Every structure is written in C-alpha cells, then in structure tokens.
C-alpha cells in the first residue's frame with residue numbers, strides 16, 4: 001500500500017504526537033529516570049541526609065539472600081502462570097472455536113474474569129482457599145490433604161499461581177480465539193482432505209499458524225506476571241509466609257514502603273526495568289526472524 | 294479411477310436453509326463434470342458433500358463401488374482444489390505438496406519422486422523452496438493443483454479454482470486443467486459460475502438453479518436445446534433474447550404481427566397459448582424488408598467487438614441484441630429486418646419456463 005497523505009515539516013506531526021509523548025514522558029520516562037537517580041543515593045535512617053554512593057545499593061542488594069529468594073520465586077511464579085494460563089486458554093479457545101451449541105455463553109463466561117480487579121480476584125481466591133472458611137480448602141482437608149497457605153510457603157505459592165493464572169486466562173483466550181478464527185477455514189479443510197487427523201492437524205497446521213499470537217501473548221504475559229500480579233499477591237498472601245511468595249516487584253514495594261530503603265528499592269526497580277527491556281527486545285527480534293511466514 | 298454417482302442427494306443446513314434439493318447424476322470413470330449455476334445455487338455445497346466436508350442430509354454419494362456417506366474425507370481418495378488455493382502458508386511449496394503423502398506415511402524417496410514429477414508437469418520445479426506468499430496467483434494455483442495430483446486420487450474436486458485469477462491467466466489455466474485432466478484420466482467434478490469455463494471444460498454439464506438441477510447433458514446439447522428458459526439465458530453470451538409470444542398453429546408462434554416457424558415445437562398445443570420465444574443473438578440473420586417470417590428490429594447502439602459486432606436495440610418495444618459479422622453495415626437509430634433459422638427458435642412455457650419442444 002502507498003502512503004497517500006503526508007505532512008510537510010515537523011510541526012503538525014509533533015503536535016499530533018504531543019498527547020502521547022506527554023503521557024509517556026510524565027508516566028514512564030520521568031519515574032524511570034527518578035528511579036535510576038534514586039538508586040545511586042543512600043539516605044540515612046531519619047531521612048535527613050542523602051549521599052551519592054554510586055553502585056553501593058546494587059552491590060548491597062546482590063549480597064542479600066532474600067533478593068535471590070525473590071528471584072527464584074519470580075522464576076517459579078512466572079513460569080507456572082505463563083505456561084498454565086497460555087495452555088489452558090488455548091485449550092478453551094480451541095473448544096470455543098468448534099462452534100458448539102451455546103458457544104456464545106461459553107465465550108462470555110470465559111471473558112468475565114478479565115473484568116475483575118486484581119485485588120478482588122485475590123480476595124476471591126483467598127476466600128475459597130481459606131483454611132477455616134473456604135469451601136475448596138475444606139474439600140482438600142476432607143480428602144486428607146493438609147492445606148494452609150498462611151503457614152505453608154508452598155501452599156501460598158500454589159494459591160497465588162492459581163489466582164494469577166485464573167485472572168489471565170480470559171485475556172489469552174480472547175487473543176487465541178481471534179487467532180484461531182483468523183486461520184482460513186479452507187486451509188484446515190485442505191489438511192482434513194490431506195489426511196491429517198485432528199491431533200496431527202493441530203500440531204502441524206493450527207499451532208504453527210497461531211505462533212504470532214502465541215509470541216505476542218508470551219510477551220504480554222511475562223510483563224503481566226512481573227508487574228500486574230502485585231495486587232493479587234498483596235491480597236492473597238502479602239508476600240508471605242516469611243517471603244515465600246515475595247516476587248521481585250513485590251519486594252520493590254515492600255522495601256520501599258515507608259521509605260526505609262528507598263535506594264535499595266530503586267536499584268531493584270532499575271534491575272527489573274532492564275530485565276523487561278531485555279526480554280522484550282529478544283522476543284521482538286525472535287518474532288521478526290522466525291514467526292513471519 | 295472411479296465413477297461417481299449421486300442419488301437424490303439433499304442438504305439442509307442447521308439454520309433450515311435447503312441448499313440442495315435432491316440431486317441425482319453420475320459421472321463415468323475419467324469424466325469431467327462441471328456444475329454451473331448462479332452464486333448461491335448450492336454448487337459448492339454439493340461438491341463439499343462429495344468431498345465429505347459437509348454431511349449429507351439424505352440421499353447417497355458413491356465413489357467407485359463404495360457408498361461414501363459415512364466415510365471420512367481423508368479416506369474417500371479424493372483431492373480438492375479450493376478457490377483461495379488454501380495452501381499451508383508456513384510450508385514451502387515442496388512441503389505443501391508432500392504433506393498429504395507424509396500423512397499417509399509414504400516412504401521418503403517415493404514422496405520425493407512424486408513431488409518432483411508433479412512439479413515437472415506443472416512447471417514449478419524452480420519454486421519448490423519458496424513459501425506461498427512469495428508466489429504469484431498463477432503459481433499458487435499450480436501448487437494447489439500439484440498438491441492434488443501427487444496424491445493420485447480417484448477423484449479431483451475443484452471449487453471455482455480460477456475465480457481469483459485475472460482474465461488472461463484464467464483462459465491459460467483453463468486449457469491447462471483440461472489437458473492435465475485428459476492426460477491423467479482422473480474423474481473430475483468442477484464447480485464454477487462462469488458459463489464459458491463450464492462449456493469449454495466439461496464433457497458432462499450440470500446446470501443448477503436454486504438447489505435443483507435444471508439440465509444435464511453434453512455442453513453442445515445444453516447450448517442447442519436448453520431445457521428451460523433459465524438454462525437458455527444462463528448458457529451463452531451475450532444471453533439469449535426472450536420475447537413474449539403465443540401459439541399460432543402447429544409449429545408456429547406469433548410475435549406481435551410477425552409469424553415465426555419453430556421446428557422443434559411440440560405440435561399439440563392449443564392456439565393462443567401464451568409462450569415465450571428465445572432467440573440467440575448469434576442465430577439472427579439479416580433479411581430483406583417485409584419478407585415472410587421477418588421481424589423489425591430498431592438498432593439503437595452498435596458495439597464493435599473486433600471479430601464481431603453487437604447491435605443493441607428494440608424489437609416490438611422490448612430490448613433485443615443481435616450479433617453480426619463485421620462486414621454487415623447498419624446504422625444506429627435505423628430499422629433492420631431480421632430472420633431466424635426455424636431450427637433455432639426456442640419456445641418456453643410462459644409460466645414454468647420449461648422448453649416446449651424436443652429436448
């Protein structure tokens with residue numbers, strides 16, 4: 001396609017971009033640069049004096065075992081949430097795509113969790129799995145399974161993974177469904193006539209043709225588990241018990257809370273920022289090279 | 294190779310749409326059958342029932358000696374070419390053609406042999422490594438054909454395979470499809486809404502309308518003796534002129550003041566019965582003024598087509614078209630006297646549209 005309209009000079013394009021640029025600068029570049037600056041500073045306990053300390057906040061951070069624990073927690077948490085929410089959503093989307101009776105109701109119900117605020121979602125799961133009140137927790141206990149996310153770190157981790165996965169399935173489902181419906185019906189029919197049975201057809205035709213959607217969702221989901229799950233973790237477990245569900249982003253908040261370790265907290269957020277930039281960059285390069293067909 | 298038989302095949306879609314209303318015909322082994330009809334008349338539905346992509350509501354489809362109603366598409370031993378080609382976009386041309394054979398667990402060297410052979414026949418040997426998006430429309434069409442022929446099926450099914458090509462390529466591919474089908478001798482069913490494609494490709498033509506068969510026959514018979522007004526106007530270009538008339542005696546129709554002989558007309562019709570007369574533009578000849586059996590034609594507009602010319606105008610106040618050789622001299626807004634060979638006068642029932650004569 002041809003560009004059939006263009007502007008002379010820079011004034012009009014800049015004016016048109018201004019609202020977006022302003023938002024990006026105020027809500028992204030400004031806080032990010034503040035964090036970078038903050039991460040080089042050390043405040044004394046009373047907040048009366050501030051000292052420029054270069055990388056001391058960073059070296060201090062890497063010497064703390066809690067930080068590595070948060071790193072491991074994040075790895076476990078994000079791997080499980082991404083894999084579970086993507087694969088369950090894909091399964092649901094494949095089922096919805098088959099135009100079964102009542103598909104509309106099914107789709108609508110599947111989309112609802114996305115409209116629920118993270119904190120509410122957290123409370124919901126907390127209730128269901130509350131050791132003394134929750135229906136599901138009682139069910140587990142009656143089966144003889146000891147369950148107490150308030151005391152047991154693994155139980156707490158399972159609970160935040162479930163809540164965060166549940167919340168993300170809707171979003172992934174919508175994109176997978178759209179991706180499936182964008183595959184021409186005749187291509188699938190050609191594969192049917194070519195003798196590919198459903199399982200083989202899925203893995204050789206449908207799944208590869210969905211890969212742009214899958215990679216897009218993978219990026220979005222990683223950003224989600226890194227940042228947007230804060231509300232869920234905060235309501236479900238508050239990072240506990242004893243830091244068992246503390247992820248990197250949760251720790252940023254916990255350490256910065258009340259201004260006790262602003263420099264350390266800022267250093268952590270800078271590291272997070274670098275990680276996300278790195279992952280996104282890798283993914284986009286990968287998408288450009290491999291996923292286009 | 295196999296013969297294909299359809300017996301009273303019907304299709305009712307889930308929403309209640311009756312797309313195919315009881316169709317029966319058979320195609321001999323190696324035959325080339327074209328289903329033609331206007332858009333929405335149920336051609337694709339019928340083809341897809343043969344393929345197994347749609348369930349058959351009632352009736353029977355058999356391929357060879359086997360009733361295939363309950364048999365999976367993959368096991369019907371058919372191959373299909375789709376209008377949008379339906380190539381696998383993430384596979385190379387080679388893999389597109391090899392996919393079906395791989396699903397059958399054909400040995401690797403046999404696959405290689407057959408793919409290369411098909412590529413040679415279709416002159417796409419130099420494209421084997423490319424992806425579909427790197428091909429032109431005509432090349433994609435060839436790959437789609439290649440994918441069908443490597444499988445060596447009993448039946449080829451084509452659903453408007455040339456509709457997405459430009460006019461010139463369409464003519465070229467049409468000839469190639471016909472040659473290929475002759476060379477391979479595979480029984481074929483071809484769906485199109487283009488009557489030229491239908492006439493040139495088929496050795497058995499099935500004209501459909503509104504989910505029903507209007508006429509079945511060899512193309513020249515369908516052209517010469519259309520079974521209904523619908524077929525008469527659908528087959529042939531420019532379409533046949535239709536004029537109201539009435540029976541004026543055995544084998545005689547009257548159009549206004551003029552009297553025409555229709556040799557085909559059934560003899561036992563009551564005088565005065567209202568009918569419709571069909572005259573093909575290419576059957577019309579110029580006559581001398583006022584001679585018996587001539588009609589007055591007021592030319593309004595002349596269209597030069599190069600090899601021939603078309604005169605558009607009015608006959609008894611109704612729109613009328615005739616085709617003439619380029620050496621015929623006529624003037625716009627002048628009257629011509631025309632006549633038609635009595636063998637080429639078609640008469641149809643005014644209400645049902647059925648041919649009143651020998652078919």
Ligand SMILES: Nc1ncnc2c1ncn2[C@@H]1O[C@H](COP(=O)(O)OP(=O)(O)O)[C@@H](O)[C@H]1O
Pocket residue numbers: 306307308310311312330331332333334335336337338339
């Ligand atoms: N999947 C479907 N569900 C309901 N109606 C359909 C479906 N496919 C086709 N039809 C209807 O069946 C009729 C015949 O369609 P089709 O066989 O595609 O016609 P053609 O190929 O001759 O243009 C049309 O009225 C069409 O709207």
Ligand SMILES: [Mg+2]
Pocket residue numbers: 336337338453
């Ligand atoms: Mg069609």
